[in-house]
Amino acid sequence: MTKRDLFRILIKVFGLYSGILTLFTVIPSNTVNLVYGFDILLLLVLLSAVFVSLGIFITLIFKTDSVIKFLKLDTGFDEERIDLGNLNNESILKLAIVIIGGFLIIENIPDILYYTIAEFRNKVNQFENTAFSVNYASWVISAINVVLGFLFVGNYKKLALYLVKS
Template structure:
């Protein structure tokens, strides 16, 4: 594997992670803002942030060679090859899905647990934790992200094989 291939894979993994975060974090949070207080300016901000997120994903996924050339990421190394042993594209994708799934679970589990405790407290005592209102939309979004992270971790082999077949 060359340094260029390594940076190409790294940029594409980051692009995939940014797409997952924008689909399951940025868009749902902005939709909940529009639902609670509709404003044309807020709608334009949501549209712009969605277009920027999707545009960043597309650039990272399809223009990784351009990014490597402009930032000169593959220059200045003593050797052009990276010795990785038996590490293939599929094994790198497997590792990426395990890491992304772990990040999704780690990022959302504490917030979902806090929101569930707050919702339970509100239902049982009719008062929420001071300064925190119950937002069921955030609970559902967090649960979806945790489920997606779990599915990434448990199905990383089949997902990486599917994506590796699409590349080749």
Template sequence: MTKRDFFRIIIKVFGLYSMFLALFTFLPSTLSNVVIYKGEVWMILTILGSILLIIALFFILLFKSDFIIDKLGLDKGFDDDKLIFGDFKNEQIFKLAILLIAGFMIIDNVPNFMFEVINIFKYKVSHKPIYGHEVNYFNFFSSIVNIIIGFIFINNYKSISSYLDKK
């Protein structure tokens, strides 16, 4: 593997991780702000601007990684052109990264899901939520969606990694 390939993989994995992080944390919280501010124009414009900026950043990170490597000169200044990682190939590194990202999505959202289930159950039984917390169906459904998407990524990690490995 060349150092250019290594930096290309690192940039794409970072872009993929950032995309999931923003998609499943930033977007739900901003959508809840639209509800809180009752759809005021300045809030909608701020959210649309943020979403367009995030989409542009992800497009650059995922599909223009060579441009970033050239502009930052990441592959310059090394003694050797080759990096030796043993038997790892690009697609295997992508598979590992996708499995880690999906695992983090599941691990991060299972506690929220369980807390919301217990809180909703307590509210349904006694008409009082857990002390200091309100019943939040938005967090409940957001954690369900994140867990499901994590499992979908774990089940389809081979096809996703082959898609990301295209040059």
């Protein structure tokens, strides 16, 4: 594997992870703020954040060679090839996708459990306890992240093949 291939993989993995975090964390949290108190400035900030994040995501996934060339990441090494044993581009991407999916699952399962228990406790007690309030938007976002994590872990081969080809 060449050093350019290694940087290409790392940049694509970072782009995938940042795109997922933007899509399922930044946008929903800012949208909830926008719903509670509509403000044109907040809308402009949200739209600019979405467009900047989308531009970064597209650049990191589809223009990886341009990023490597612009940042000059493949210069200054003694050897052209990096020996990683039996690992190739696809196997490194598979491992990274499984790790990203695992992070999504591990980070969001506690939130789902907390909100589920809080909702159950509120329903059983017949009144809403402010100590155990349920944020439904966060509950749904956490559930989506867990489902997405399971989809990543379950379909890591197909996703890795797609990223290698792009």
